[in-house]
Amino acid sequence: MTRFCLRGVSLAVVLMVPVVEFSLSASARAADIMEVHVDNFTFSPQAITVPKGTTVVWINRDDTPHRIVAVKNQFKSPVLDTDETFRWTFAEPGTYAYFCSMHPHMTGTVTVAAK
Amino acid sequence: MGKDSLGDIASSPLDRRSLLKCMAWAGTGVLWSVVGGVPRASGLIGSAEAAAATAGGLYFVQISDSHIGFAKEANPDSAGTLQAAIGKINALPVQPEFVIHTGDVSHLSKPAEFDLAQQLLGELTAGPIHFIPGEHDVLDDTPGALFRDRFARGSLGDGWYSFDQGGVHFVALVNVTNLQAGGLGNLGATQLAWLKDDLQGRGASTPIVVLAHMPLWTISAEWGWGTSDAEQALGHLRRFGSVTVLNGHIHQVMQKVEGNISFHTAMSTAFPQPTPGMAPSPGPMKVPADQLRRLLGVASVDIRPGEPMARRVEMPLASS
Numbered sequence: 001m002t003r004f005c006l007r008g009v010s011l012a013v014v015l016m017v018p019v020v021e022f023s024l025s026a027s028a029r030a031a032d033i034m035e036v037h038v039d040n041f042t043f044s045p046q047a048i049t050v051p052k053g054t055t056v057v058w059i060n061r062d063d064t065p066h067r068i069v070a071v072k073n074q075f076k077s078p079v080l081d082t083d084e085t086f087r088w089t090f091a092e093p094g095t096y097a098y099f100c101s102m103h104p105h106m107t108g109t110v111t112v113a114a115k
Numbered sequence: 116m117g118k119d120s121l122g123d124i125a126s127s128p129l130d131r132r133s134l135l136k137c138m139a140w141a142g143t144g145v146l147w148s149v150v151g152g153v154p155r156a157s158g159l160i161g162s163a164e165a166a167a168a169t170a171g172g173l174y175f176v177q178i179s180d181s182h183i184g185f186a187k188e189a190n191p192d193s194a195g196t197l198q199a200a201i202g203k204i205n206a207l208p209v210q211p212e213f214v215i216h217t218g219d220v221s222h223l224s225k226p227a228e229f230d231l232a233q234q235l236l237g238e239l240t241a242g243p244i245h246f247i248p249g250e251h252d253v254l255d256d257t258p259g260a261l262f263r264d265r266f267a268r269g270s271l272g273d274g275w276y277s278f279d280q281g282g283v284h285f286v287a288l289v290n291v292t293n294l295q296a297g298g299l300g301n302l303g304a305t306q307l308a309w310l311k312d313d314l315q316g317r318g319a320s321t322p323i324v325v326l327a328h329m330p331l332w333t334i335s336a337e338w339g340w341g342t343s344d345a346e347q348a349l350g351h352l353r354r355f356g357s358v359t360v361l362n363g364h365i366h367q368v369m370q371k372v373e374g375n376i377s378f379h380t381a382m383s384t385a386f387p388q389p390t391p392g393m394a395p396s397p398g399p400m401k402v403p404a405d406q407l408r409r410l411l412g413v414a415s416v417d418i419r420p421g422e423p424m425a426r427r428v429e430m431p432l433a434s435s
Contacts, residue, residue, distance in 0.1 A: 064399065
């Protein structure tokens with residue numbers, strides 16, 4: 001009996017943990033992802049402010065490839081063809097200026113605030 | 116425009132032979148000359164290459180922006196339109212001495228795109244081809260290495276070089292690497308120093324042809340159509356009596372004259388781009404399928420002794 005109960009408890013714990021983890025990470029994802037669209041050779045929104053730990057996802061909506069590069073080289077995307085995406089998680093607060101290395105008149109900034 | 120060029124023909128003292136040559140070309144294009152920055156039609160094409168062959172001039176053809184690999188709505192068959200352009204050059208009654216390609220050979224710098232471009236361009240009967248890269252050709256990890264290995268062996272730096280042919284000095288520049296945030300095309304200090312050295316000691320009467328992918332004059336800062344440090348390059352070129360700058364990048368014909376320097380952009384063989392201010396962005400312009408080939412094409416350039424201005428003929432893949 002004792003053995004059975006212990007088993008039941010451990011089983012419940014095993015079952016509980018993934019559920020809790022799943023709901024936590026799902027809410028974390030929704031809050032910490034920010035999309036930036038590349039439309040008509042423009043980053044939209046062009047300047048964003050996000051909390052530390054946010055993942056920014058750039059989506060290229062143009063018929064032309066673009067490449068997202070941080071001015072201070074903290075990040076550099078591969079070439080993004082139409083509908084391709086690049087994501088970068090901002091772990092450190094600060095202001096990150098970036099541009100398209102193919103069309104350098106396209107510029108944007110990500111400001112990362114400490115939580 | 117057709118009316119103007121016919122008017123010019125009618126008022127020009129053409130002999131029967133050249134008139135027939137012109138007539139054979141009627142409808143395929145118009146010879147442009149540029150006076151005081153204003154382009155005007157000065158004759159039907161056909162006269163240019165015929166005259167170049169007899170006047171001891173240097174006659175070559177410019178291909179630009181073939182974007183091999185591009186297959187979106189604006190042109191699902193960029194290989195087919197490059198082939199059509201090559202067919203057009205091969206069919207010229209007088210073959211050019213060589214061909215230049217002013218960049219964006221490929222769309223995404225992929226080896227397969229370069230391979231296909233190489234295969235298609237191998238069908239040109241005129242040769243050789245002198246290449247410079249566009250920003251679409253330098254997307255590999257070592258920017259431009261794949262391009263240079265195929266198309267610019269023996270070049271310096273990011274792919275610049277010079278050569279002489281027919282008494283004309285050609286300078287092939289690269290303004291698509293190390294682009295700076297918020298800027299335009301970029302030549303860079305190393306290349307500018309090389310250009311200065313390359314031109315030093317050359318007589319001012321030597322005709323100069325400059326090749327660069329992005330325009331060396333600012334057509335639209337908003338769309339990035341210019342070169343940030345072009346002025347420094349032009350400073351080394353102003354003392355020459357005839358300078359012809361040939362650019363690509365903007366997929367349409369624009370021309371400007373500044374002193375002895377004439378600037379020309381070229382049609383693409385892949386897709387047209389809009390005129391600045393006429394669209395929200397410079398992205399590929401979608402036109403009805405039956406109009407596409409009127410907006411794609413190549414150009415011939417004819418440089419004659421004693422004439423400061425090159426004669427340039429636009430050759431669209433299809434006439435209207």
